[in-house]
Amino acid sequence: MGRVGDERDAARDEAAHQLQHREAAGEGQHDPEGARVLPAVGVPVVVTVPMAVAVIVVESDAPRLPRPAPPVSPAGARVWQHLAPMADTVPTPERRPDLEPRVEVLLEALPYIREFAGATIVIKYGGAAMTTPELKASFARDVALLKLVGMNPVIVHGGGPDISRYSDRLGLEVRFVQGLRVTDAPTMELVKMVLVGKINKEIVAQLHVAGAPAVGLAGDDGGLILAEKASSPDADLGFVGRVAEIDPRVLERLRDFVPVVASVGVDSDGQSYNINADTVAGRLAGALGARKAIFLTDVDGIFRDVSDPSSLISECRLDDLRDLMASGAVGTGMIPKLAAVTDALESGVGAAHIVDGRVPHSVLVEIFTETGIGTKVTA
Ligand SMILES: Nc1ncnc2c1ncn2[C@@H]1O[C@H](COP(=O)(O)OP(=O)(O)O)[C@@H](O)[C@H]1O
Numbered sequence: 001m002g003r004v005g006d007e008r009d010a011a012r013d014e015a016a017h018q019l020q021h022r023e024a025a026g027e028g029q030h031d032p033e034g035a036r037v038l039p040a041v042g043v044p045v046v047v048t049v050p051m052a053v054a055v056i057v058v059e060s061d062a063p064r065l066p067r068p069a070p071p072v073s074p075a076g077a078r079v080w081q082h083l084a085p086m087a088d089t090v091p092t093p094e095r096r097p098d099l100e101p102r103v104e105v106l107l108e109a110l111p112y113i114r115e116f117a118g119a120t121i122v123i124k125y126g127g128a129a130m131t132t133p134e135l136k137a138s139f140a141r142d143v144a145l146l147k148l149v150g151m152n153p154v155i156v157h158g159g160g161p162d163i164s165r166y167s168d169r170l171g172l173e174v175r176f177v178q179g180l181r182v183t184d185a186p187t188m189e190l191v192k193m194v195l196v197g198k199i200n201k202e203i204v205a206q207l208h209v210a211g212a213p214a215v216g217l218a219g220d221d222g223g224l225i226l227a228e229k230a231s232s233p234d235a236d237l238g239f240v241g242r243v244a245e246i247d248p249r250v251l252e253r254l255r256d257f258v259p260v261v262a263s264v265g266v267d268s269d270g271q272s273y274n275i276n277a278d279t280v281a282g283r284l285a286g287a288l289g290a291r292k293a294i295f296l297t298d299v300d301g302i303f304r305d306v307s308d309p310s311s312l313i314s315e316c317r318l319d320d321l322r323d324l325m326a327s328g329a330v331g332t333g334m335i336p337k338l339a340a341v342t343d344a345l346e347s348g349v350g351a352a353h354i355v356d357g358r359v360p361h362s363v364l365v366e367i368f369t370e371t372g373i374g375t376k377v378t379a
């Protein structure tokens with residue numbers, strides 16, 4: 001018999017030897033006819049066929065079995081040279097202390113991701129968080145992250161500073177009563193142009209860039225916000241509206257997207273109203289059964305005394321808030337905001353947060369960390 005035949009015979013003997021060895025160890029099953037081999041997963045098996053030696057490795061997630069004993073014959077040893085490295089591929093874990101702080105941050109977020117999976121979170125996005133391109137981008141990334149980990153963020157935005165700037169340019173008077181913008185007919189037209197035409201589309205574009213497809217809406221889309229004229233004892237506020245009714249069906253149809261709602265409502269005659277964005281956010285949170293309502297603002301949170309930075313309230317109950325409002329310690333834009341907080345909590349929203357929108361990623365910090373940064377109010 002020639003060299004090739006000798007080698008083939010030796011390899012066949014060796015394979016039979018190995019199979020017997022594994023069978024004895026309970027690692028696989030050997031067909032007595034020698035025609036078919038039922039290998040144990042993860043264990044390389046040598047099968048002899050008339051003209052060649054075939055090596056079959058059955059891949060599996062199961063743990064590797066103990067390495068079989070090395071062969072004795074020279075031909076078997078040559079085959080073994082190829083098989084041995086495969087048996088040594090189990091990785092040894094490597095410690096990376098430099099990664100631990102990052103891992104800790106991710107792990108701290110885990111219970112919150114679990115708790116709020118599938119939950120609706122209404123976020124009022126205000127002027128202060130819209131001042132720089134960096135803040136805009138950081139806000140969009142926060143919202144994209146919430147969406148991608150399974151929450152349902154709904155954005156309600158105002159745009160006061162932009163409206164005031166364009167009013168100045170067009171020579172329209174800017175006037176506020178109790179934190180509400182007095183809105184005559186030309187101002188109402190401008191409010192729609194700036195809020196719906198400009199700011200809403202900018203936010204949608206930012207979210208698109210951040211990887212969360214968004215849909216922009218105003219109150220008239222899908223009949224989302226039915227408005228009526230707001231009455232004020234102090235002055236005629238013009239086309240300043242209040243929410244008469246929310247019909248959230250259009251938002252339910254948009255579940256795959258992040259809805260971005262401009263705070264403009266429409267009455268049954270088609271007249272548009274300028275509604276404070278905090279007011280819309282509070283009502284929408286209630287109508288959607290949101291777990292949280294987050295109000296971004298231009299201060300750290302709610303102060304007992306707005307002139308005393310040490311009086312920041314980090315957590316309080318709705319009753320404390322009512323007392324604070326009755327005491328006269330709340331002024332200007334914080335009045336409609338705290339009314340919206342009250343409205344949301346009375347409608348069953350789990351918690352309301354007043355958070356500094358000037359701080360990048362304040363939304364993430366408030367949702368995903370133990371302490372948060374602003375004021376948290378619960379019923
Ligand atoms: N007790 C209070 N705590 C915090 N802010 C207050 C308080 N009273 C009045 N404010 C004022 O409310 C403002 C926030 O409302 P606003 O100007 O409408 O901004 P935005 O709507 O962007 O949040 C703050 O800049 C602050 O001056």
Ligand SMILES: [Mg+2]
Nearest residue numbers: 160278333334
């Ligand atoms: Mg405001």
